[in-house]
Each structure stands twice: as C-alpha cells, then as structure tokens.
Amino acid sequence: MTLLVADLRAFVAAVRKELRQVRRYPTLLLSILFWPVLLPTAWVLMGRAYSGNDPQALEAFAQRAGSPQVAGFVFVGYAMYMWLSTLLWGPGTALRTEQVRGSLEAVFLTPASRLVPLFGPGAANILPASLNFVVMGVALWLLFGFVPTFQATLWTLVIIVLGVPAMYAIGALFAASVLRFGEVGPVVQLVRGIFVLACGITFPVAMLPGWAQVSAWLLPPTYIVEDIRRVLLQGAGPADVTEHVILVLAMAVITAAAAAMVFRALETSARRTGMLSRF
Amino acid sequence: MTAPAVETKDLVKVFERGRRTIWQRLRREPDRRERFSAVDGIDLRVETGEIFGLLGPNGAGKTTTMKMLATLLIPTSGSIRVLGIDPLERPRDVRARLGAMLSGERSLYWKLTARENLEYFAALYHVSPNQTRARIERALAAVNLSDRADDYVERYSTGMRQRLALARALLPDPPLVILDEPTVGLDPQASRDLRDRVRELRAQGRTVLLTTHYMEEADQLCDRVAIIDHGRIVALDTPAALKRTIRAEEVVHLELGIDGDDRTVLEHLGRMATVARSERTNGTLAVTAHCASARDFVPAAFDAARSAGATIRHVEVVPVTLEDVFLSLTGRALRE
Numbered sequence: 001m002t003l004l005v006a007d008l009r010a011f012v013a014a015v016r017k018e019l020r021q022v023r024r025y026p027t028l029l030l031s032i033l034f035w036p037v038l039l040p041t042a043w044v045l046m047g048r049a050y051s052g053n054d055p056q057a058l059e060a061f062a063q064r065a066g067s068p069q070v071a072g073f074v075f076v077g078y079a080m081y082m083w084l085s086t087l088l089w090g091p092g093t094a095l096r097t098e099q100v101r102g103s104l105e106a107v108f109l110t111p112a113s114r115l116v117p118l119f120g121p122g123a124a125n126i127l128p129a130s131l132n133f134v135v136m137g138v139a140l141w142l143l144f145g146f147v148p149t150f151q152a153t154l155w156t157l158v159i160i161v162l163g164v165p166a167m168y169a170i171g172a173l174f175a176a177s178v179l180r181f182g183e184v185g186p187v188v189q190l191v192r193g194i195f196v197l198a199c200g201i202t203f204p205v206a207m208l209p210g211w212a213q214v215s216a217w218l219l220p221p222t223y224i225v226e227d228i229r230r231v232l233l234q235g236a237g238p239a240d241v242t243e244h245v246i247l248v249l250a251m252a253v254i255t256a257a258a259a260a261m262v263f264r265a266l267e268t269s270a271r272r273t274g275m276l277s278r279f
Numbered sequence: 280m281t282a283p284a285v286e287t288k289d290l291v292k293v294f295e296r297g298r299r300t301i302w303q304r305l306r307r308e309p310d311r312r313e314r315f316s317a318v319d320g321i322d323l324r325v326e327t328g329e330i331f332g333l334l335g336p337n338g339a340g341k342t343t344t345m346k347m348l349a350t351l352l353i354p355t356s357g358s359i360r361v362l363g364i365d366p367l368e369r370p371r372d373v374r375a376r377l378g379a380m381l382s383g384e385r386s387l388y389w390k391l392t393a394r395e396n397l398e399y400f401a402a403l404y405h406v407s408p409n410q411t412r413a414r415i416e417r418a419l420a421a422v423n424l425s426d427r428a429d430d431y432v433e434r435y436s437t438g439m440r441q442r443l444a445l446a447r448a449l450l451p452d453p454p455l456v457i458l459d460e461p462t463v464g465l466d467p468q469a470s471r472d473l474r475d476r477v478r479e480l481r482a483q484g485r486t487v488l489l490t491t492h493y494m495e496e497a498d499q500l501c502d503r504v505a506i507i508d509h510g511r512i513v514a515l516d517t518p519a520a521l522k523r524t525i526r527a528e529e530v531v532h533l534e535l536g537i538d539g540d541d542r543t544v545l546e547h548l549g550r551m552a553t554v555a556r557s558e559r560t561n562g563t564l565a566v567t568a569h570c571a572s573a574r575d576f577v578p579a580a581f582d583a584a585r586s587a588g589a590t591i592r593h594v595e596v597v598p599v600t601l602e603d604v605f606l607s608l609t610g611r612a613l614r615e
Binding site for chain 2: 003017271276277
C-alpha cells in the first residue's frame with residue numbers, strides 16, 4: 001500500500017467517522033429542512049413588501065441583477081452562502097472540534113497526512129450541505145414556481161464542484177490559524193460577514209461602491225455565485241463562464257500553495273509552543 | 280549491543296510564560312515574557328524490551344519529554360532518537376512505529392463504539408485493509424474489551440476508556456509504546472488491570488516508556504526508573520538500587536505533640552536516624568526518619584520526645600519506597 005493510497009483510506013475513514021457521529025444526532029438533520037427554506041423565503045417576501053411588486057422596482061432589480069427572478073436570485077445566493085460556509089469553515093471547525101474534545105493530539109500522533117483531519121470531517125459535511133440544494137430547489141419550485149432547465153442544473157453542479165478547491169484552500173488558511181491561536185471564531189464571523197456583503201450573496205455586486213466591487217472580484221466566491229446565477233437565471237452556457245471557472249481554479253492553486261505554507265509554518269509553531277493540546 | 284529504543288542527549292524544552300500582544304510586537308517592544316525550562320538537559324537511554332519509568336511530581340517535565348519523543352513538541356535543543364530515527368527529520372516514520380497513549384480517555388470519540396474508534400485509527404495508522412480486522416480484534420483482546428467492543432465509548436467507565444486508549448496505541452503493532460500517566464484517575468482494581476496489560480506488552484517483546492507520579496506503580500512495574508524533578512533527572516536506576524541509595528532499611532513516620540521549640544527533639548532524632556523531612560503545623564510535628572532498624576529507633580524516639588517535653592501521638596513503620604528516595608534527593612514529597 002503506497003503512502004498516497006494509505007492516506008486516501010484514512011481520508012475515507014475520517015469521512016465515515018464523522019458521518020457516523022452525525023447519524024447519532026438525527027435531530028441535526030432537521031436544520032437541513034428548516035433553514036434553507038425559511039430564511040431565503042423571508043428575504044424574498046421582504047423584497048416584495050419593500051417593492052410593493054412595483055414593475056419599476058422589479059425593472060431596476062433586473063437591470064442590476066441581470067435577471068427579473070427575485071426568488072431565484074435570493075435562493076441561489078443563500079444556497080451558495082450555506083455551501084460556502086460549509087466549505088470555508090469546515091476544515092477550521094473540524095480542527096477546533098478535535099482540539100477542544102482532546103483528540104487532536106491523538107490524530108496528530110498517527111502517520112496520516114495532516115490533510116486527513118483537516119479536510120476529512122469537513123468533506124463529510126458536503127453530503128448534508130448538498131441536500132440543502134435539493135430542499136431549496138423543491139422549495140423554489142413549490143413556493144415560487146421556478147424550475148431551472150436540466151442543462152442549467154448540470155452546469156451549475158459543474159461550477160460548484162470546480163469551485164470546491166478554491167473554497168477549501170481559503171478554508172485551510174483559517175484552519176491553520178486554529179493550530180496557532182486556538183479560537184478563531186470571531187475572525188471567521190467577521191470574514192463570513194465580509195463575504196456576504198462582498199460576494200453578491202443577497203444583493204448584486206453592482207450595488208457596492210466602486211472600490212468594493214474591485215475587492216469583490218478578487219474573491220473566488222464572487223465568481224462562483226455570479227456564474228451560477230448566469231447559468232440558472234440568465235440561460236448562460238458553458239462558454240460564457242469558462243473564463244471565470246479557469247480564474248477560480250487559478251486562484252485555488254495560488255491559495256492552496258499559500259495555505260500549505262501557512263499550515264506548515266503554524267503547525268511547526270504549535271509544536272514549538274505546545275498549542276496543539278491547549279485551547 | 281542492540282540500539283536503544285529511545286535515546287536523548289541534553290534534551291531541553293523552554294516555554295514562555297505570559298503574553299506578548301500584537302501591539303507590543305508591532306511596536307517592537309522588548310520581549311519580557313518569562314522563560315522557563317520544562318525539560319532541562321535530560322539524557323536518557325531506554326533499552327529495547329524494558330519497561331522504563333519517568334517518575335516525578337506534576338510539572339516535573341515528564342509529559343513534555345514524552346511529547347517531544349512523540350513528535351508533538353519540537354525541542355529547544357538537544358537530540359532525540361526514537362527506534363534509531365530522528366523525529367525532527369523523519370516525524371512520520373517515528374509516528375508509524377510508535378504506540379502512544381498521551382491524553383487518555385479524552386482522546387477518544389465517545390459517540391462511536393470502541394470498534395469504530397479503532398477502525399478509524401487503524402486507517403490513520405495506515406494498517407492495511409486485510410490486516411485491520413485482525414489487528415483490532417487483537418488490540419481489543421489485549422485490553423480485555425472484546426465483549427464490549429460494540430458499546431458506545433460514552434457508556435464505558437474511565438478505566439475502560441483508558442484501556443481502549445491503550446488498545447489504540449497497539450494498532451500499529453509498535454515495538455515501542457509510550458504511556459503518559461496511564462493509571463491516573465483509575466480505581467485500584469482498574470489500575471492493577473492496566474498494569475497487568477503493560478507487563479504483557481513487555482512479555483511480547485515491546486519496549487514501554489511510561490510516566491507516573493505514583494511511586495508504587497514505578498516500583499512494581501518498571502525495570503528501571505528515572506526520577507525527574509524540575510526538568511532534570513536526579514536519579515536513574517532499578518527501583519531496588521534506587522531504594523538502596525538512601526541507606527536505610529526502614530522508614531518511620533512520627534507525629535509528635537509539642538508546644539515549644541522543636542529543635543531539641545529533632546536534634547535527638549537526628550542522632551539516631553536520618554531525618555528526611557519534618558513539618559510543624561501548630562502543635563504537631565510530623566517527622567519522616569530513615570533508619571537501619573525501627574525496632575531500635577522507635578523506643579529511642581519515645582525517650583527523645585519525652586526528654587524534650589513532647590508526646591508521640593502516632594508511629595508508622597513502613598519499608599523504604601521510591602517516595603523516600605525522591606524525598607531524600609529533593610527534600611520534597613512527590614505529592615507536593
């Protein structure tokens with residue numbers, strides 16, 4: 001068994017371990033049904049209340065958002081918010097949970113790659129997070145009568161999958177800081193808020209001031225959210241989003257290289273200071 | 280001569296106490312954090328196949344030493360070789376050959392069964408798929424948990440969780456097992472049980488390096504013991520040889536009731552035995568004396584007390600233990 005195969009087995013074991021634990025708290029699954037429907041629906045209704053379904057207001061929205069589909073726009077934004085949250089904070093949350101529980105040292109005592117505890121438990125969350133998409137799709141259809149085409153849905157999935165490395169790379173940067181600083185929750189909340197504001201989650205990027213728009217287009221989630229909306233709501237095809245997808249992959253490579261260096265440096269620092277066992 | 284299982288030379292680990300804020304760093308203020316040596320120049324040589332104990336009070340540097348051997352901490356200076364490998368250069372190779380039980384029951388997943396815990400760690404230890412099941416069964420049998428393997432760990436007693444942590448350490452079939460305070464928090468029966476498991480490890484040809492602050496544990500279990508205090512090894516030998524160093528056959532604990540000055544009575548007692556420790560609390564003087572024969576010393580102690588106007592309230596004669604060795608070397612009890 002080569003080292004790579006052994007680490008892949010360890011990765012699968014980490015995913016299985018996490019899913020087993022989640023399965024033992026079945027009420028957690030209720031949140032998959034509840035939040036993905038309740039919150040975006042509230043936002044859509046709020047938007048309708050503010051606009052009073054005025055055609056002029058809807059026209060202004062369509063100009064800025066590139067589509068008159070308010071419900072579709074909000075649901076896509078919120079779906080991506082939940083997805084990005086899972087991917088971005090998954091690795092850090094996984095390490096922090098192990099650290100607080102007291103099992104991080106036991107895991108670090110094994111010869112498995114550090115990528116296993118970093119990404120394995122987070123990867124386990126991809127399954128319930130994917131269910132969010134299904135629930136939201138059904139809600140969008142039943143409540144607002146919006147049904148995307150099969151091809152648009154397929155390309156959306158491709159964009160989502162190709163965006164995973166970039167999201168995980170950013171997540172790894174935060175996870176590394178857990179090793180050195182322990183609790184990074186407040187910083188994560190701050191960055192999460194910035195992403196919500198900057199990446200077009202609940203309103204079009206065009207609403208931001210010029211300088212903020214420039215900053216927004218430096219962040220991979222902005223491209224992912226934008227491309228999914230273009231494919232789902234505006235009927236764009238693969239050729240229309242290829243450039244963005246390549247850009248996001250390039251950002252993933254750069255961020256992953258940075259994350260690997262930062263992780264290595266902070267792990268060494270944690271081994272010098274004894275932070276692995278402190279929290 | 281075979282290579283030692285563990286060898287350290289002049290091992291030092293310095294930690295910093297206190298904080299240095301980001302503001303202080305940005306302003307490039309001098310670093311005023313206090314530095315202290317948790318491990319201060321330890322030379323160790325653990326031979327293959329022995330049970331070697333690091334005995335010392337809490338905060339003596341035992342766990343820090345173990346963590347450096349297990350690659351969890353980077354030493355400030357000095358060298359380490361674990362099974363002939365430098366853990367700084369090849370940490371993954373060391374981890375693959377080392378069974379470690381450092382943080383006990385907290386390091387397990389309580390919402391999983393014992394078997395599920397071991398399945399996960401077997402994969403992390405890179406145990407091949409066709410060996411995994413047999414390894415898990417063997418590890419569970421080694422710690423007497425086969426019949427409870429499919430219970431959630433949250434339903435286990437502390438002793439069972441400690442044994443499961445030991446089973447996990449055995450998964451890579453390691454030639455070297457390191458155990459940090461393996462019996463801490465266990466009741467006497469569970470402690471005895473775990474010690475039996477440790478002896479079996481030696482019988483299987485494995486080397487065991489353990490830390491403890493229980494002198495009986497070190498005495499009963501270890502082939503050799505290093506007594507560690509303030510990050511330094513103050514004595515290293517077999518338990519029997521260590522006990523011989525205090526040159527006494529018996530230890531007498533006296534409790535005297537005394538109102539005035541205690542110097543006279545201590546002087547009298549000191550002529551007949553070595554007064555290893557004396558502690559005055561209000562009207563009570565507690566004395567630990569090392570003597571050649573309690574039969575001769577105790578009556579003389581009564582005479583000495585009487586002549587000094589004191590009364591003896593309690594006498595206890597015990598054999599020499601490693602606690603007495605520690606006391607004679609450091610002037611403090613292990614519990615202090």
